[in-house]
Amino acid sequence: MRGHDRINGCLPDELMVEIFSWLDSKSSHDACSLVCKRWLGLERLTRTTLRVGASGTSDRFFKLLSRRFTGVRNVHVDERLSLTPRARHVSCRIRRRFLGRRRHNDQFADAALLFLRSHDETERSNVADVVESYSLSDDGLAVLGEGFPNLEKLSLIWCSNISSVGLRSVAERCVSLKSLDLQGCYVGDQGLVAVGECCKQLEELNLRFCEGLTDRGLVKLTVGCGRSLKSLGIAACAKITDASLEAVSSHCQYLETLSLDSEFMHDTGLLAVAKGCHFLKVLKLHCVNVTDETLRIVGRCCLSLEELALHSFQRFTDVGLHSVGNGCKSLKSLTLTDCNVLTDDGLEIVATGCKQLTHLEVNGCHGIGTVGLESVGKSCPNLTELALLYCQRIGTRALLEIGRGCKFLQALHLVDCSSIGDDAIISIAKGCKILRRLHIRRCYEIGDRAIVAIGRHCKSLTDLSIRFCDRVGDRALIAIGKGCNLTDLNVSGCHQIGDRGIIAIARGCPQLRSLDVSVLQRLGDITMAKLGEGCPLLRDMIISHCRHITDAGLSHLVRNCSMLETFHMVYCHGITSAGVATVVSGCPNIKKVLVEKSKVSERTQRRAGSVISYLCVDL
Template structure:
């Protein structure tokens, strides 16, 4: 039946599968292979291309496949880099939609030539490309700027994060070449702020020729308010009055805003943001150390459409603030890592939504929440039956795919067995749990059979016997971190090699019971493993990268 389906329909069906399942489906027959290849491309797979002459044949091959997402590494002003850029512009440029040059050092001329060969670009990442902006002459010639504007007419997302030499003039030249820009990142750029005659107000002065000013950014936002959807101003030390001025721009309807590590933000500024930008679906306030419970209450009252919320390192946040999270009915991901005063009870009550269906949450990060107790995250089954419980329990979050409990030191085998029952969970971190033993490992294996990424570093009570029993439960495992697990030996590697055939990355660094001979035998047993981290194994300091 499936063989008679048109290729387009089969591609559409396979696009709903996770990447590992798509790879398995590609082995069925020729038709499924081509459908899976199309699905890979539609899944926005990014190809990382090292800049060297050895990459030229591969670039030609990728061009024939019509790939559309590329990231370059080791790019500089050398002749080899110039040749690679020429190949990319010629072979990949017509179909290229996403281009990442992060931390590269291209010359201005080679960058312009590359952009002119990529007329379909929608995403451009120039974060850390300081060489392009050092001279201040990028796009200073009107005829070149006009040609670049034609090439970037479809650009929707621009990342200028971490550019220490970015100033108003170069920002204005580049942004004017992207009239349809919807997403802008200036994360960790050196924004400057001027106070107006009224204390705390923002001065309406014009652009600066020698610095990147908030006033110029505010002017840009006002001009693009009807189209702009997301801003990343993380690490810019945005003051409260600047956030309020940004929130009040007429016609601005942001969907995503990242303010990570803006330490001076106040509760009042966040409350004003929530009133003015009530359509936000993603907000990152991680590291905004002045914020506490009142700020989270304002977020939950004002941003009812929120799907992604970052609260990492809000060390003044307590259980009282967590009570309001139940109001976020569409929440999909929550990061509360390093919120050391959160114990879990109010969090469980809010997320389990006793008075309605739980939110469709897929990612929950609670790493380094040192006060967290799983006994407060769940209620025991009253009849002993293994069913989804009613009441305050994270077990209600049956759509969860990622869970991070790193360094939640109060967790035990018994408490983990009560909570870790997520059949769809793909990624789990239990590193730095001093009480985790083989009993807890087996409970995790039974409750989370779909794991693809598992991190268990510094879990020193796990033994070979536990892994011998648990490994068979994880046939889909691809990434496994067992670094600094002092009781593991080559027997664990044998069990993993026999049961985890899809493994791609293994970290056994600083495992004193595993020697280099065992690592080499494992590599022969599973040749598809592309990276084995084995630092200080058997006294060696070595990384196998194939």
């Protein structure tokens, strides 16, 4: 009843904080914080994560944040988040609206200012636009460390103006730090040494694209916090060599994850890690100079290995995979990318030896063919995700065996697999009935028969992408519409699909949120009208190169699909500036419209220029 507070008078602060902590989205947190001053203050205590762009007035900025949100444990600063024209427009509008009320409600005005300056969220929310975008400095890092002394996770992404001085100030104040991401930061060895000296609980460290680091910094860090370090990532650090990995092997016995991308690493460092880090579970390597000797020792010593990813290896053969298959019985995920020396024999050994395998990706390994995949189907019954990319030698018989033996398969990705046809997908449909995601691109032997079988047997399918498959037509989508409740559909470039197929989807998939029908020449306005009637939850839509869709069709679509956020409509000859205006004015949540510049009127540009992106056609 209005005027009566039935909550604040009964529930103590502790119980209110507990309730707020169970909220599962930023929007829910924000809604609660606007109820009253008490809820605003209590809800702030439950915010544990801040995601912000860098701020030019970083000292004042982080002081403001630390006063408002005392329970923060995780801070993510990402200078890739830039200030968009839309953000500027929103910020100016909110400032005009709220700053005039400051004298009447200081706390609410401060909250509005804070919203403009930062983006805070719970663990599961999405990153939003940040209002101001400048370079974070060492002074800002010092204030951050002082304001959040209980910080546990810090990500500094491409913060180009920070140095060892700022990193040292954070390390000295945030001694409970457990995770540090310095991707793209030009910090030096002294900062890393300070982290090793002060942060004895550090568990995760990411040094991707940290060009200023050398062996000296990383070696000193491992001496200081090696016993706690569990995850280490290194990429494009030219001055970090095998000496660092030898130090890791000596001091980081409990290391579980190593991700390494380097042209300067050889067998020496990785052999040391394999011999010294027996708890290693995840190993991701992109090292052109590594040979079979490394994998031989990995198979012998890393018996707890669960995930192995090998990229662009040219100097190891099936001998290395033999060792992995014979020794790493707990392996669950295997990724092989551009490893041209490998053959069916190596994959067969892994399949027969690692029966717990759940994820397999084979990308551009031209020596692997049908026989290798058949062994996976026969020996790995727990497989849940399979990706075959640019595998010309893998044929239909391979997926026939996968369909027979891998009943728990939930995701299948096929790209440029010209030897796989309808019978293969039919086998998957009949044998893998809990399939949820099917992505097929440029597999020209797959047609209606395959997709009809998917619609009949895979009732759990929610994500379907069939791109540039010339033999797939309306009959396939009619079966999908009858049998599956899709949330995502991409049929770009499937020229046989017309109004009948997409209308069947509109009628049978009311939960559809993402749709790409680009380059379909048989679609018209009737399809847009039916989509508007049947799929009110649509958020992302691409209709580029659809010549027969006009402004009238857009009007019917927008009338009911008011939740649209992105809309691409380049080279649609039937759409004019009036249609573009219809989309912009009819969709209050719209964030991006991609269209030719000539179709945007001056009025539309003034009204929503911040959400319009232009296709570059002048080159």
